[in-house]
Amino acid sequence: xxxxxxxxxxxxxxxxxxxxxxxxxxxxxxxxxxxxxxxxxxxxxxxxxxxxxxxxxxxxxxxxxxxxxxxxxxxxxxxxxxxxxxxxxxxxxxxxxxxxxxxxxxxxxxxxxxxxxxxxxxxxxxxxxxxxxxxxxxxxxxxxxxxxxxxxxxxxxxxxxxxxxxxxxxxxxxxxxxxxxxxxxxxxxxxxxxxxxxxxxxxxxxxxxxxxxxxxxxxxxxxxxxxxxxxxxxxxxxxxxxxxxxxxxxxxxxxxxxxxxxxxxxxxxxxxxxxxxxxxxxxxxxxxxxxxxxxxxxxxxxxxxx
Amino acid sequence: xxxxxxxxxxxxxxxxxxxxxxxxxxxxxxxxxxxxxxxxxxxxxxxxxxxxxxxxxxxxxxxxxxxxxxxxxxxxxxxxxxxxxxxxxxxxxxxxxxxxxxxxxxxxxxxxxxxxxxxxxxxxxxxxxxxxxxxxxxxxxxxxxxxxxxxxxxxxxxxxxxxxxxxxxxxxxxxxxxxxxxxxxxxxxxxxxxxxxxxxxxxxxxxxx
Numbered sequence: 416x417x418x419x420x421x422x423x424x425x426x427x428x429x430x431x432x433x434x435x436x437x438x439x440x441x442x443x444x445x446x447x448x449x450x451x452x453x454x455x456x457x458x459x460x461x462x463x464x465x466x467x468x469x470x471x472x473x474x475x476x477x478x479x480x481x482x483x484x485x486x487x488x489x490x491x492x493x494x495x496x497x498x499x500x501x502x503x504x505x506x507x508x509x510x511x512x513x514x515x516x517x518x519x520x521x522x523x524x525x526x527x528x529x530x531x532x533x534x535x536x537x538x539x540x541x542x543x544x545x546x547x548x549x550x551x552x553x554x555x556x557x558x559x560x561x562x563x564x565x566x567x568x569x570x571x572x573x574x575x576x577x578x579x580x581x582x583x584x585x586x587x588x589x590x591x592x593x594x595x596x597x598x599x600x601x602x603x604x605x606x607x608x609x610x611x612x613x614x615x616x617x618x619x620x621x622x623x624x625x626x627x628x629x630x631x632x633x634x635x636x637x638x639x640x641x642x643x644x645x646x647x648x649x650x651x652x653x654x655x656x657x658x659x660x661x662x663x664x665x666x667x668x669x670x671x672x673x674x675x676x677x678x679x680x681x682x683x684x685x686x687x688x689x690x691x692x693x694x695x696x697x698x699x700x701x702x703x704x705x706x707x708x709x710x711x712x713x714x715x716x717x718x719x720x721x
Numbered sequence: 722x723x724x725x726x727x728x729x730x731x732x733x734x735x736x737x738x739x740x741x742x743x744x745x746x747x748x749x750x751x752x753x754x755x756x757x758x759x760x761x762x763x764x765x766x767x768x769x770x771x772x773x774x775x776x777x778x779x780x781x782x783x784x785x786x787x788x789x790x791x792x793x794x795x796x797x798x799x800x801x802x803x804x805x806x807x808x809x810x811x812x813x814x815x816x817x818x819x820x821x822x823x824x825x826x827x828x829x830x831x832x833x834x835x836x837x838x839x840x841x842x843x844x845x846x847x848x849x850x851x852x853x854x855x856x857x858x859x860x861x862x863x864x865x866x867x868x869x870x871x872x873x874x875x876x877x878x879x880x881x882x883x884x885x886x887x888x889x890x891x892x893x894x895x896x897x898x899x900x901x902x903x904x905x906x907x908x909x910x911x912x913x914x915x916x917x918x919x920x921x922x923x924x925x926x927x928x929x930x
Contacts, residue, residue, distance in 0.1 A: 425819065425828075426819065482815075484815065484860070484861025484863075485812055485859075489812050491812055492793065492814070493792065494793050494794040499791055499792040561816070561819035562786060563786075563821070709824075710914060710915050711762065711775050711912075711926055712912060713764045714762035714764050714773050715764070716775055718824035719755075719758060719777070720824055
């Protein structure tokens with residue numbers, strides 16, 4: 416019997432917002448680069464996606480810095496990349512932000528001539544996509560490196576965050592595109608279709624992720640906390656219904672019944688719900704993190720401060 | 722080079738919390754921070770239930786998880802096995818707190834007085850403790866037990882070991898096979914906490930009766 420396993424309390428909404436925005440920025444950027452390769456009616460999408468990458472991740476980093484206990488030392492975050500995932504992540508995210516910023520500059524005033532240099536732009540896109548995937552996956556690996564927290568320390572978490580990041584990234588692009596004049600309605604329609612597949616995939620990954628918690632008591636307690644405990648309302652209403660089922664139904668309806676201009680009618684609420692669900696997913700995963708109990712021979716004790 | 726370690730004899734500990742209080746007095750830790758602590762544990766159920774107090778301190782692992790995850794280089798390990806946090810280098814990301822299997826690392830945002838009902842300034846003893854804490858540690862960064870290295874350098878035992886009235890705590894050199902701690906670990910089958918994490922703690926426990 417293990418008494419009173421308590422969830423960690425050190426990382427809260429600020430870190431959840433950071434993980435979420437890093438994922439969303441990476442996902443939107445990848446969407447933009449893919450659209451850029453497709454060209455034609457996708458040109459508008461490409462600009463929106465690529466332009467979203469840098470600012471989203473930057474705002475995420477500001478959230479991360481706001482959580483630091485001694486922010487004056489933030490610049491030391493990348494000093495130990497040989498062992499620390501925060502240090503490695505800082506490098507990945509910094510490179511991604513620099514590439515994203517350069518990429519946006521291709522469409523801005525002093526560099527406008529560069530927009531014609533398609534080869535260079537595509538090369539930059541491929542390079543940026545590598546680091547975008549690094550950013551999306553790293554947010555899961557970062558938590559996984561905290562080994563005493565079995566709920567985080569699983570190979571499913573980076574996959575879950577990756578799928579969620581791609582899905583929220585696409586939805587962010589769709590959301591902005593719905594209000595932009597230059598975008599092609601057919602492209603929104605196609606993105607909604609891709610997003611449907613991603614949402615279904617995310618549902619499966621989420622189920623497998625929770626299923627994989629059965630091995631040790633602390634991660635069973637984590638799953639309990641999400642499914643029936645204090646975080647159950649946010650998990651069921653925020654993640655499952657608002658974040659997955661509602662956007663899936665709206666996307667399916669929008670894709671199947673109306674084509675063309677009216678797709679946006681469904682795409683906007685679907686995207687808003689799905690993006691909110693992505694943030695709630697990061698929060699419930701963080702809030703559900705429970706440390707392994709101390710094992711002293713036959714005795715097991717919950718950590719006194721977590 | 723010695724490898725400093727502790728042996729904590731569970732059958733001798735009766736849970737008087739002297740270690741916890743002695744640590745506070747020696748290290749001037751603020752409210753909410755206890756580098757040494759004593760927690761009650763239970764096992765089994767009636768009529769075969771057992772209670773046991775488990776004293777906890779930093780385990781000064783040979784393979785510290787906190788050192789691995791520290792991104793700033795604030796965490797370092799001395800040759801004698803003691804793991805330190807440099808308060809001027811730590812950025813307070815709290816990654817080490819998540820990664821430590823033993824809950825050894827703690828952080829506070831500021832000094833909260835021990836006597837919230839008292840009026841006026843802090844009393845001189847608490848003001849002294851606050852000044853000492855701010856000089857050697859601080860707020861926002863990770864803090865941890867260092868086996869009272871200042872005292873050990875003066876030839877004394879760590880405060881918790883010196884204070885234990887049950888003589889349940891032994892401090893010594895694990896590298897030396899003839900030291901008291903090494904002999905106790907061999908003779909009384911000393912074990913480490915949560916060996917599954919592969920951290921190889923320098924703190925050993927002797928089994929309860």
